[in-house]
Amino acid sequence: MPEQADQNGRVPAKVAVLGAGSWGTTFAKVLADAGTDVTLWARRTEVAEEINSTRVNAGYLPGIVLPQRLRATDDAAEAMHGTDAVVLAVPSQTLRENLAGWQPLLPERATLVSLAKGVELSTLKRMSEVVSEVADVAMEQVAVVSGPNLAREIAAEQPTATVVACNDHDRAVALQQACSTPYFRPYTNTDLVGIELAGACKNVIALACGMAVGLGYGHNTMSSLITRGLAETTRLGVALGAEPMTFAGLAGLGDLVATCMSPLSRNRTFGERLGRGETLAQAQDAAHGQVAEGVKSCSSIRQLAARTGVEMPITDVVHRVCHEGLEPGPAAAELLGRERKAE
Ligand SMILES: NC(=O)c1ccc[n+]([C@@H]2O[C@H](COP(=O)([O-])OP(=O)(O)OC[C@H]3O[C@@H](n4cnc5c(N)ncnc54)[C@H](O)[C@@H]3O)[C@@H](O)[C@H]2O)c1
């Protein structure tokens, strides 16, 4: 229907971002800097008040001054009222519960945008699948933003590219326009499966890289993990219907390199603590409530791989280090001692 096509291709003028953590706040800034009217929902009233009165979200992005066009609220209904797009910026394992609460408030035809990088533990579903199911909308109404996007660097306006993925190309183009700024360059893609699996799996490989750093290993080890991590991620993605080339792109190799190499990554930092001998609980305490998504997704991705009949040896040892008491040193030895094979 022409009216529908029109709606899909319309650039969102008013957007709600639900979740005022590191990435939600940063992405809200990107949208505002792109000229979009943004309301940011914060779970805690004091965070919304702080943003409105000081223009800073000190708990997550100290020193970053947020644009005037960005308003914060602790009222989700107010945030979503009259919006063309709703951005979901909460952890992947709580997205279902969060969205179920917001579902009655969602504007009927708004594009629902997931920023979360994970695979749901209980169902092994990707985030777009969870969104489509809970919001009861067609997959064409759901978009994903994923790429080498460490929030802190983007908040500081360092040049960065990303991918806006949606099965509906017109919707992806509209969202691309709504979040394009001089420092943030989104590309479009329609391979939702590949983009989302790449984003979830790279967190697990970053945990492995962090463990390697914690064990005192250098760049050869990291590079080996990144390359073989990409190989196992691609195997899983292709088995589940993704385009192989997606894994060579920004949301694949791009995000994998950024996350595995950066001390800003929470997943890599978490892995580093485990590599230095800290327990899971100690590493969790040190994360101060911020999510290292790979700690949970290593288990769901491992199950997804088993169900699909795909070998993911790095993901397997990361799961066993995080949840079954395997030590990082013996985990590395186990990976090196696997049956010899061709690349
Ligand atoms: N931080 C980054 O650099 C970055 C970049 C790209 C993607 N992501 C992804 O975006 C998602 C959100 O990440 P983030 O960095 O904003 O996380 P964060 O931990 O900084 O913030 C999470 C936000 O969700 C809110 N929230 C709402 N309900 C919650 C609940 N039940 N439990 C916990 N938190 C709840 C928290 O209050 C907080 O504002 C993750 O999936 C992450 O992988 C993060």
Ligand SMILES: O=P(O)(O)OC[C@H](O)CO
């Ligand atoms: O801090 P991390 O490890 O959650 O990684 C953040 C982003 O996903 C990097 O693109």
